[in-house]
Amino acid sequence: MKSHEPTTQFTLWRSDHLLNIDFASYNLVRHSFSRHFHDHYVVEFVLSGIDNFYCSGRNYTAYNDQLVLINPGEVHTGSTLADMPLRYLSLYPDQDAIDRIASLLHLPIAHDFHFRDHVVHQPGLSAKFLRLFVTLETKGDPLEQEEIFFDCMNSLLQSTSRINKVPKEAPGSDTRVNRLIEFIRANFRDEISLQQMSELVNLNAFHLVRLFKKKVGVSPYDYLLILRAEYAKKLLRQGYKVHDAASLAGFYDTSHLNRSLRKIAATSPKSFLSSKSQFRTKFND
16 A cells, blocks of 8 residues: 655765765655754755745745755745655755855855845756766765866856845844844743743734744744754764754753754754764665
8 A cells, every 4th residue: 555654765965075065865755844944045956846835925836957045044844746756956055155155266246145036947057956966976076076066056156146136135124023033043042931032022922923923934932943953953963962962952852853853854863963074874754
């Protein structure tokens, strides 16, 4: 009998000669990601299937050979279509990596560079990214990987920088929401109460949660959990044990961390246990 349970196959790797940027391969069936965000960019190349996703107030659909581009801090989701398998490959550069790449390529991009279009279909660009991921997955020569990688990033940044003339609006244009975001980011490893936040911005708990969710896209609690999960991943990469990373990031226990990572990244803490600059890990659900 055919199983109707969600399935996930996940591979993560990074290389020091490619600026230690995370690369990932996903194979998903009947899977959906809940609303979440990252402090890094997402550049996703759809190999097969259809990626239905929400991002910053709108719903999108990405098909084969299309690129999905997500900026840091943008709340988004992702889901497969019925029983159709979805396979995509991604890379996750942060702002420092983008700045370094632009510097190495002598590209004049804005310090607050962002992608305006979340779905891009440029056959030439898609072909370059496909070649990059094939080279990475087959463990090609490092020099070849570097050449293809910088060619891809040069084309990507050049094609998007021409349309990034308007500064990106902050996730929470309301000053009260901005203060709440700053507070949560400064104290995410500690216990935070609605009363503390209510007193900070002089709003009752009900209106605070409603305003925050409207402006940011997730509730204050979900925002807190995402920050904790991202921090725990950094600790795991540094070699911390799972229970230590969970505790230091503010989770109640390892189960809490595990649930959060599976919810927003379809993976487990074990996928982030390597402290080496070059590694390859796999996770199957």
